[in-house]
Amino acid sequence: xxxxxIETRGLSGGGRVSATKLLVLGIVHLSGGAHGYQVRSELxxxxxxxxxxxxxxxxxxxxxxxxxxxxLTEHAEPGNSGPERVLYRATTRGRDEMVELVRDGLxxxxxxxxxxxxxxxxxxxxxxxxxxxxxxxxxxxxAELVVQAKWREHPNRDTPEHVQDQAxxxxxxxxxxxxxxKSLSKxxxxxxxxxxxxxxxxxxxxxxxxxxx
Amino acid sequence: xxxxxIETRGLSGGGRVSATKLLVLGIVHLSGGAHGYQVRSELxxxxxxxxxxxxxxxxxxxxxxxxxxxxLTEHAEPGNSGPERVLYRATTRGRDEMVELVRDGLxxxxxxxxxxxxxxxxxxxxxxxxxxxxxxxxxxxxAELVVQAKWREHPNRDTPEHVQDQAxxxxxxxxxxxxxxKSLSKxxxxxxxxxxxxxxxxxxxxxxxxxxx
DNA sequence: GTTGCGCTAGTCAAGTTTGACTACTTGGCC
DNA sequence: GGCCAAGTAGTCAAACTTGACTAGCGCAAC
Numbered sequence: 001x002x003x004x005x006i007e008t009r010g011l012s013g014g015g016r017v018s019a020t021k022l023l024v025l026g027i028v029h030l031s032g033g034a035h036g037y038q039v040r041s042e043l044x045x046x047x048x049x050x051x052x053x054x055x056x057x058x059x060x061x062x063x064x065x066x067x068x069x070x071x072l073t074e075h076a077e078p079g080n081s082g083p084e085r086v087l088y089r090a091t092t093r094g095r096d097e098m099v100e101l102v103r104d105g106l107x108x109x110x111x112x113x114x115x116x117x118x119x120x121x122x123x124x125x126x127x128x129x130x131x132x133x134x135x136x137x138x139x140x141x142x143a144e145l146v147v148q149a150k151w152r153e154h155p156n157r158d159t160p161e162h163v164q165d166q167a168x169x170x171x172x173x174x175x176x177x178x179x180x181x182k183s184l185s186k187x188x189x190x191x192x193x194x195x196x197x198x199x200x201x202x203x204x205x206x207x208x209x210x211x212x213x
Numbered sequence: 214x215x216x217x218x219i220e221t222r223g224l225s226g227g228g229r230v231s232a233t234k235l236l237v238l239g240i241v242h243l244s245g246g247a248h249g250y251q252v253r254s255e256l257x258x259x260x261x262x263x264x265x266x267x268x269x270x271x272x273x274x275x276x277x278x279x280x281x282x283x284x285l286t287e288h289a290e291p292g293n294s295g296p297e298r299v300l301y302r303a304t305t306r307g308r309d310e311m312v313e314l315v316r317d318g319l320x321x322x323x324x325x326x327x328x329x330x331x332x333x334x335x336x337x338x339x340x341x342x343x344x345x346x347x348x349x350x351x352x353x354x355x356a357e358l359v360v361q362a363k364w365r366e367h368p369n370r371d372t373p374e375h376v377q378d379q380a381x382x383x384x385x386x387x388x389x390x391x392x393x394x395k396s397l398s399k400x401x402x403x404x405x406x407x408x409x410x411x412x413x414x415x416x417x418x419x420x421x422x423x424x425x426x
Numbered sequence: 427g428t429t430g431c432g433c434t435a436g437t438c439a440a441g442t443t444t445g446a447c448t449a450c451t452t453g454g455c456c
Numbered sequence: 457g458g459c460c461a462a463g464t465a466g467t468c469a470a471a472c473t474t475g476a477c478t479a480g481c482g483c484a485a486c
Contacts (some may be wrong), residue, residue, distance in 0.1 A: 018442085037465050045369070046376050050323070051383065057444055060466065065442090085465065110263070112325070119379045156258070162406050163259050166332045169393045170264065176385040184378075193375050231472085250435045270474055273436065278472085298435065 017104060019052050019113035024062040025098040026121040028072060029090040035077070036060050036086065051116045063088055071097050099124055106133040109140050109174075126197040127188060134185045141178045145171060230317060232265050232326035237275040238311040239334040241285060242303040248290070249273050249299065264329045276301055284310050312337055319346040322353050322387075339410040340401060347398045354391045358384060 027039045034042070040059050048054055063086075066072045071094035075087040090098070102125055105111070105118030122130055148171055155164050187193075194200055240252045247255070253272050261267055276299075279285045284307035288300040303311070315338055318324070318331030335343055361384055368377050400406075407413055 020442090035465080040465090046372055047369075051379070055444060056466085057446095057468090058442075061442070116379060119382075120373075120376050122375050123373075156260075159259055160333075160336075162335050163333050165397075166264070166329060169332075169390065172389040172393055173386055176389045177382065180382045180385055233472090248435080253435090268474060269436085270438090270476095271472075274472070 017101070017108070017111065017114055018062070019105070019111075019117040020054055020058050020062045021066065022098060022101040022105065022114070022117045022121060023048060023052060023054065024059055025066060025071060025090065025094055025101070026117075026124065028063075028088050029095060029098060029124075033087055033089040035088065036063055039063065039088075046120065048120070052113050066094065070094075103129070103133050106130070107136050107140070109137065109144060109177075123193060123195050125195065127195040130195060131185055131188050134181055134188070138178060138181050138185065141174050141181065145174055145178070148174075230314070230321070230324065230327055231275070232318070232324075232330040233267055233271050233275045234279065235311060235314040235318065235327070235330045235334060236261060236265060236267065237272060238279060238284060238303065238307055238314070239330075239337065241276075241301050242308060242311060242337075246300055246302040248301065249276055252276065252301075259333065261333070265326055279307065283307075316342070316346050319343070320349050320353070322350060322357060322390075336406060336408050338408065340408040343408060344398055344401050347394055347401070351391060351394050351398065354387050354394065358387055358391070361387075 023043060024039055027042050028034050031038065031042070036059060040056055043049070043052075043054060043059070063072065067074045067088065070091060072088045072090055075089065077085045077087050098121070101114075102118045102121050105114035108114060125133070148167060152164070152167060188195075236256060237252055240255050241247050244251065244255070249272060253269055256262070256265075256267060256272070276285065280287045280301065283304060285301045285303055288302065290298045290300050311334070314327075315331045315334050318327035321327060338346070361380060365377070365380060401408075
């Protein structure tokens with residue numbers, strides 16, 4: 001099993017989960033091509049430095065890495081004003097990888113950053129796909145709460161008292177997230193938000209309307 | 214102000230907040246001296262890989278770094294069985310730094326890992342000190358909830374709908390944490406847990422009882 | 427009696443993140 | 457018409473994290 005995981009790594013594209021990667025790919029894709037500073041500004045305007053703790057340096061690295069991995073293409077633009085900029089565009093593989101990352105972030109509990117990033121990029125998915133993955137998260141959270149409840153009935157000796165108590169906070173967070181996920185799932189079922197398969201989505205908006213600048 | 218912050222850095226010890234650093238220092242201190250593998254095992258038995266995402270590699274690095282910074286001392290032990298091990302002991306500066314990190318982790322919202330690590334090391338503080346800092350956290354959380362509520366009344370245009378919605382989850386987590394922190398503060402006031410200034414604490418237990426192995 | 431597995435103990439290279447730094451352009455103000 | 461502040465665009469070295477790898481020892485089964 002471990003060996004297989006290593007072998008499949010070549011297909012799925014490389015490094016492990018990363019909220020930075022997802023957000024950067026997502027912004028480039030949504031803008032239909034962007035340079036580093038544009039990604040950085042967009043993320044800032046979304047308040048992403050706070051909920052995803054992304055700093056400028058990481059963005060440029062993530063862009064270069066994604067380009068090296070064939071998820072983005074680089075087009076050097078001679079500096080008409082200021083230093084030369086590099087324009088990035090998403091490739092087909094980049095789009096596929098991103099969608100997969102969004103799905104992963106929704107599924108995977110443990111890793112709040114990935115969840116946040118996935119929510120931000122939620123409209124990359126079709127409505128039914130998004131609902132399915134959020135429901136999977138709900139199921140996983142419920143399962144974890146059960147496991148954790150059992151763990152608290154038979155606590156591990158030599159784990160200090162206050163460390164066990166900390167599990168209470170964990171459970172509280174899980175319950176909060178559970179309710180929130182359920183409500184999100186319901187809202188999506190009722191047609192909230194514009195998803196990838198809806199008219200007027202990013203996929204059907206003409207290019208010249210995509211960028212504000 | 215910025216300049217001052219840089220100057221004071223020399224006094225406080227160097228790098229920024231790190232849950233790893235806090236946990237490693239804490240374990241070494243609690244055990245009254247430990248080698249890498251011992252720290253690693255102890256953290257594992259506390260379930261720390263899950264709530265603090267600490268991997269073995271980081272532990273050894275953190276130990277060396279702390280030793281280089283004068284927070285720990287290294288005593289090479291010739292390998293009586295197996296490879297030679299290095300025994301680490303906390304210095305006075307290490308203890309001070311650690312207590313300060315615990316306080317910081319309690320105060321600082323944003324950064325769940327530091328909170329978890331601080332809770333794990335809570336008995337490093339005196340009872341009144343711990344209560345004071347937890348109460349400060351409560352106050353900060355309340356203030357942030359107010360700010361966030363205002364932000365939602367006047368949402369930022371060009372922030373997508375679903376990103377604004379994500380703030381709901383944020384707020385939910387904050388409320389959960391708020392309740393939990395209040396309850397912890399109350400329990401501490403009522404005398405729960407053995408704190409640094411209580412009889413029978415790690416500070417008053419004789420050395421020969423400290424290590425299980 | 428040795429093969430293999432798991433535990434002890436840790437190293438190391440590769441990758442990622444950070445935050446300080448560079449450099450150029452506007453636009454406003456005196 | 458010159459200077460400073462703010463915005464644009466990005467580089468870079470240093471620090472940190474990760475996960476795979478090394479290596480000795482005990483003991484259980486074959």
